[in-house]
Amino acid sequence: MSDLPLLIAHLVKLGLVALLAGMVFRGRLGLCWAFTLYVAAVLVGNSLATLVPQRFFTHSFWMLKQGVYDLLKMAIAIELAWRAFAAFPGAWRTARVVLLALLAVSTLSLAGLTPASYNTLWQWQPAAVTASVWLLTATALLVVFYQVPIGEWQRAIMLGLAPYLLVFVTLLSLLRRLGWTVLEQISLIDQLAYLGLVLFWAFAAWRKDETRFAAGPAGSHA
Amino acid sequence: MLELVLSSVGCAALCYTLGRYNRTLALQRWQFVLNAPEERALETLRRRVELDSALARQALDAAERARDAKRPSDALTVLRVALAVLEEAGADRLTRLRAMAVYSRMVRAIRPLPAPSPAPFRGAPLKAMAAFAGLVHGFLVGTQERFRLWLVLMGLGVRIVLHGGRRAVDGALREPANARPWAAFVEGLSDFEALDASHLAAFEALAASLAAVDRGGRQELWERIAGDSR
Numbered sequence: 543m544s545d546l547p548l549l550i551a552h553l554v555k556l557g558l559v560a561l562l563a564g565m566v567f568r569g570r571l572g573l574c575w576a577f578t579l580y581v582a583a584v585l586v587g588n589s590l591a592t593l594v595p596q597r598f599f600t601h602s603f604w605m606l607k608q609g610v611y612d613l614l615k616m617a618i619a620i621e622l623a624w625r626a627f628a629a630f631p632g633a634w635r636t637a638r639v640v641l642l643a644l645l646a647v648s649t650l651s652l653a654g655l656t657p658a659s660y661n662t663l664w665q666w667q668p669a670a671v672t673a674s675v676w677l678l679t680a681t682a683l684l685v686v687f688y689q690v691p692i693g694e695w696q697r698a699i700m701l702g703l704a705p706y707l708l709v710f711v712t713l714l715s716l717l718r719r720l721g722w723t724v725l726e727q728i729s730l731i732d733q734l735a736y737l738g739l740v741l742f743w744a745f746a747a748w749r750k751d752e753t754r755f756a757a758g759p760a761g762s763h764a
Numbered sequence: 765m766l767e768l769v770l771s772s773v774g775c776a777a778l779c780y781t782l783g784r785y786n787r788t789l790a791l792q793r794w795q796f797v798l799n800a801p802e803e804r805a806l807e808t809l810r811r812r813v814e815l816d817s818a819l820a821r822q823a824l825d826a827a828e829r830a831r832d833a834k835r836p837s838d839a840l841t842v843l844r845v846a847l848a849v850l851e852e853a854g855a856d857r858l859t860r861l862r863a864m865a866v867y868s869r870m871v872r873a874i875r876p877l878p879a880p881s882p883a884p885f886r887g888a889p890l891k892a893m894a895a896f897a898g899l900v901h902g903f904l905v906g907t908q909e910r911f912r913l914w915l916v917l918m919g920l921g922v923r924i925v926l927h928g929g930r931r932a933v934d935g936a937l938r939e940p941a942n943a944r945p946w947a948a949f950v951e952g953l954s955d956f957e958a959l960d961a962s963h964l965a966a967f968e969a970l971a972a973s974l975a976a977v978d979r980g981g982r983q984e985l986w987e988r989i990a991g992d993s994r
Contacts, residue, residue: 633869668767672774679774686781689866691790701782708775715768 547726550733551592557740558585564747570695574625576617577699581743583610612670615703616645619677622700626685626692633688640680648673668714671707678704698746706739806968809860813960816853820846820953828946836940840933843949847933850956854926857963861919864970865912874911875969884958886951889924893917914966921959928952 562581565571571578587607590598597603623641627634648669678700685692713728713735823846831839868874879901882891897917904910929952935945 668771672767672771675771675774675778679778682778682782682785686785688869689790691787692785694787697782697785697787700778704775704778708771711768711771715765 544726547730547733548592550730550737551588554733554737554740555585555588555592557737557744558588561740561744561747564744568747568750570747573693573695574618574621574699576614576621580611580614580618583607583614587611608667612667612674615671615674615707616648616677618699618703619674619681620645622678622692622696623681623684625696626681626690627688630688630690633684633690637681637684640684641677644673644676644680648676668711671711671714675704675707675711694749695746698743702739702742702746706735709735806964806971809967810964812856813964816849816856817957817960820849820853820956823849824949824953831940831946840937840940843933843936843946846949846953847929850929850953851926853956854922857922857960858919860963860967861915861922864966865915868908868911868915868970874907874973876907877911877914877965877969880914880917884961885921885955886958887924887928887955889928890921890955893920893924911966911969914962918959918962918966921955925952925956925959 558581562578562585565578565581587603587610591603591607592599620641623637624634627637682700684690710732713732717725717728823842827839827842827846830836830842880894880897882894882898885891885894894917897913901910901913904913929949932945932949932952935942935948939945
């Protein structure tokens with residue numbers, strides 16, 4: 543790993559630590575456990591790849607961590623939907639059908655694209671990322687359709703993750719078109735985009751939610 | 765390429781919807797569900813409805829007394845006050861009807877309401893509309909659809925009454941001696957009270973449905989919302 547990507551990787555690491563600290567300080571760890579696990583997994587993956595590169599900066603480790611990240615991203619979308627709709631049986635019934643349909647389609651499309659390998663990552667990775675984007679989108683559309691009150695934190699998670707995933711798919715598409723010769727540049731842009739995402743989340747994690755007090759009932763948990 | 769297009773569409777839809785999402789507004793819409801137990805919310809609404817009706821009736825009576833005492837300018841001023849009371853009450857009812865429409869989509873089942881009937885109404889448009897809604901009611905199967913039909917009927921009813929009230933006041937301003945606009949206003953007020961009775965019944969049915977299926981979910985929901993920024 544050359545100097546600039548290494549520097550950005552360390553900045554991402556710092557951003558992730560700030561994000562986790564903000565989540566702990568503001569009591570947001572339990573608001574989406576899948577997201578907490580995802581942040582922890584990314585921090586571990588980043589640390590291993592940058593601190594022990596001879597062992598973990600490899601294709602096989604990249605495949606492993608990417609698989610874990612993909613699973614956790616889908617888990618984030620499903621948990622956010624569950625947390626938003628669990629109290630509303632009517633809305634949750636609809637949300638369940640929509641999410642199950644999306645999961646079934648994405649599972650079938652991913653199964654059709656196996657076996658996955660690092661050399662053909664543009665063939666299977668976009669399908670996994672698109673599935674995550676649409677799980678988040680379905681949740682957002684249902685939230686707005688039913689006017690369910692969701693927290694600023696959940697909103698920030700979705701508003702940050704979806705655009706980053708779009709950048710990631712676009713970069714994979716570019717990699718497929720231009721070939722491995724541009725891998726370094728593509729990786730650098732991806733790292734910068736991810737750094738932006740982590741900083742956005744860290745800012746959201748540390749921010750106080752003011753609407754809570756404005757709309758809360760007397761004697762609530764304020 | 766397909767994934768890129770799908771991701772772009774999904775991301776744009778998400779950013780557009782969540783970007784426009786107004787949490788404060790959503791919370792305000794939910795306040796009547798989240799903040800008070802059903803009985804208290806129903807009692808508050810009942811008092812509000814009675815107060816609005818009493819205020820409008822009082823203003824109308826005062827206007828009629830002034831008209832009988834040959835003080836047309838005073839009569840018209842007080843009649844406009846009665847209309848203002850109705851307009852404010854109407855805006856409140858329409859806001860609550862919208863909130864009830866949103867919430868009715870989320871419960872598993874709603875306590876059934878009787879079929880709409882023209883009997884409680886005096887105005888011809890409302891009678892016709894209620895008769896038509898009663899007909900449509902027979903074709904709908906689900907209680908939620910029937911409930912929403914009631915909400916549509918009440919929303920249209922409030923608008924019709926307010927429109928009729930404004931026309932009546934305009935008519936009284938043009939021809940102070942003519943008794944017809946006054947009669948139309950009295951008729952409108954009576955219809956508004958009938959609509960308010962339906963409004964209360966619908967609210968009660970929704971609150972009962974919520975109590976039946978909720979199992980403490982509201983409290984959990986509130987804790988999730990309120991516990992967001994500890």
